[in-house]
Amino acid sequence: MTTQAVVAEIEKLSRFEQVDVYKALYTLIFTSPSKLTSYLKEIREAKFSGTPHCPYCGSEHIKGNGKYRSRQRYLCKGCRRSFNDTTASPMAGTHYPDKWAKCLKMMLEEATLQQVADELSIHISTAFYWRHKVMNALLSIEPDMLVGLVESDEKFFLESHKGKNQVKNGGFRKARKRGGTATLRGLSREQTCIVVAMDRENHIVSKTAGMGKVSAKQIDEVIGNQISENAVLCTDAARNYAYFAKKRKLKHVSVNGSKKQYVVEKVYHIQHVNSYHSRLEDTINRVFKGVATKNLDKYLAWKNFLEKHKSMDKNSLMKMLLIDIFKPNVTTTVGQLRPI
Secondary structure, three states: OOHHHHHHHHHOOOHHHHHHHHHHHHHHHHOOOOHHHHOHHHHHHHHOOOOOOOOOOOOOOEEEEEEEOOEEEEEEOOOOOEEEOOOOOOOOOOOOHHHHHHHHHHHHOOOOHHHHHHHHOOOHHHHHHHHHHHHHHHHOOOOOOEOOEEEEEEEEEEOOOOOOOOOOHHHOOOOOOOOOOOOOOOOOOOEEEEEEEEEOOOOEEEEEEEEOOOOHHHHHHHHHHHEOOOOEEEEEOOHHHHHHHHHHOOEEEEEOHHHOOOOEOOOEOOHHHHHHHHHHHHHHHHHOOOOOHHHHHHHHHHHHHHHHOOOOOHHHHHHHHHHHHHOOOOOOOHHHHOOO
């Protein structure tokens, strides 16, 4: 049946029946349940898992304030401001909330920014900002404590100013083409050091620690507070880890690859963390085609989320991602993400 035929049939109805048809079509088009809407209950429970509070002033004196497009609204008795389940979340303030579920699904499928933009009919810069809003929310989540046997090692990436508008002036080096290579041999200040630690329960802590070789103090700043005092730290033979373990009073087992010692007592090794390094390099270079150093921690948070939940099926992973990014009260504006 053509559109003209449908309109002709509607014209035959009474005025009240036409209003009923209008309401039904409005509900079908604008308020039909999406993947995001179907998870709103879980999102709400995660966001207000503790004492419900206002995201603006922190007051715990809030009350329900009706619904709008399937979203529960609240009113703060303290500052008198209203908010909903998506306030102070990556989706807050965006113009296409109905497209977010598809965007997140494509992120999990490792789609490029251009593919996301084409599929959702949005600008590529919008796809970029949405991606970074999601990563900012994941970055704000406190990592899990590392327990039991903990493996740790460094991973190095060439420093990148991808996305900067400045060129050589202002002290910047000449731009490299397609990533390029370092001008100095071996480890140098041209390379960003990422300290990675993970236990056998697949809890991961990873963060940029500095440029070039890092000290025990820098390692401590990244993973010191995330390792249980009863844990056993397994690393390579680098002295900085020995100093770090001594400072934290951790039992330390080192493997010396230069002497072809890869496993100690059939238990202690760093093969899991080295395997993670390979997967991380593949994600950064193949999926994202290189990452600016200033954004590296965000992409580490994204990679850690995928690693932590890699055994989940796609639907469960989508649900977990939605809950994780909506749980913290984090609002990221486009102005904060826009390159200088």
